[in-house]
Amino acid sequence: MPAPLRRIAHLDMDAFFASVELLRYPQLKGLPVVIGGGHGEADARMRERYAGQPLSQIPVAAFPLLKDYVGRGVITTATYPARQFGVGSAMGMMKAAKLCPQALVLPVDGDEVRRYSRGFKAVIREIAPVMEDRGVDEVYIDFTEVPGGQREGGRVLARLIQKAIFDKTGLTCSIGVAPNKLIAKMASEFDKPNGISTVFDADVQARIWPLPVRKINGIGPKSEIKLHKLHLHTIGDIAQQPREWLVDNFGNAYGAWMHDAAWGRDDRPVVTESEPVSVSRETTFERDLHAVRDRAELGAIFTDLCVLLAGDLQRKGYVGRTIGIKLRYDDFRTATRDLTIDHYTADAKAIRRAAGQCLKRVDLTRRLRLLGVRVGKLAKTGSPETQVAEAAAGAQAAGHRAAEAIADLFGPG
């Protein structure tokens, strides 16, 4: 029996955040809607006004409009009617308002989105257990060994998964099936929404090479500019270059990778589980803040971030020993500082202390638009490498308590 052909699927939910909202507000179907922005105050006011009524009964005229939006948010996703106006993900809300002022705005409902995210992934795992989680609305699936995964190059199994997801959630998705993750990712975009595309090694030249370089997952805006300067515009243009030339221009690792990618070569496995590397919290202020003039406000935000972050770590069951901060200045430059401490922690006060040290090493004369706190070098709470450190921290805390007790005995100093 010959070895089965390696078949990898990439599945992408269609306009996920917007589609989840449309399940609640079916009256918005077919209308331009954008999701994002953050605040959600207008939305809350609207819901309050129609409290007691089913959400589906709220008249379309009651929904907040993009042209009335104020704030610094970006669009998370837009419905297909809104995309017709050129509105899309990661676009500033203010810019989108120029393109499509009549679009309706809804805030992101994180809990609801995560619920649907868990739901569609559970459906997939029941059918095809080798699944890699790539975020709320995307996964890779290894079809190779799944019964039926080879039929019509994976199309039959893809159709089954699409139907199962729709039956369970009412949501549609697009799937690409190919010899590897790299091509599958591109293929899932070929026939959106609610499409299936299958690609084989022999199709790379005809279907992949004509695409713009930016379609390769891993070539972003910077590399695109550089490639254009070198007169390379399509993936085929890259494929035609000698490997050494790409290495000379883009460095050893990236140049060689780019050459492989252009030829559709990628042997990364589908990874079913992984440990987090870091956990962070950050926030963009409603207006730029100055470290001195807005000291109290900034200090409160800083503390809040540390408390939220500590809560995240504790809930997830991790401790970490590299504490870092991130600042974004009014000119959008970013600075980071970090500090590795000798014990693992998930304690808000300890995080704040270390992050405070970091803050002392950075320029605070410019106005800030963002502040973030990060914990890295994670280990599972109670895992062997944290034991000694946790015991030491415990002893230290006991030391503090002893000192306090002694201080009590001798009265206030």
Next chain:
DNA sequence: TCTGGGGTCCTAGGACCC
């Protein structure tokens, strides 16, 4: 019209150790 929040991985220099 200024551009969110949560991540990963890579590079590169310096410290420090053998």
Next chain:
DNA sequence: TCTGGGGTCCTAGGACCC
């Protein structure tokens, strides 16, 4: 006076992704 090479950890920044 000159001056190895390798390994690991720490730190800062940047590209990229969802």
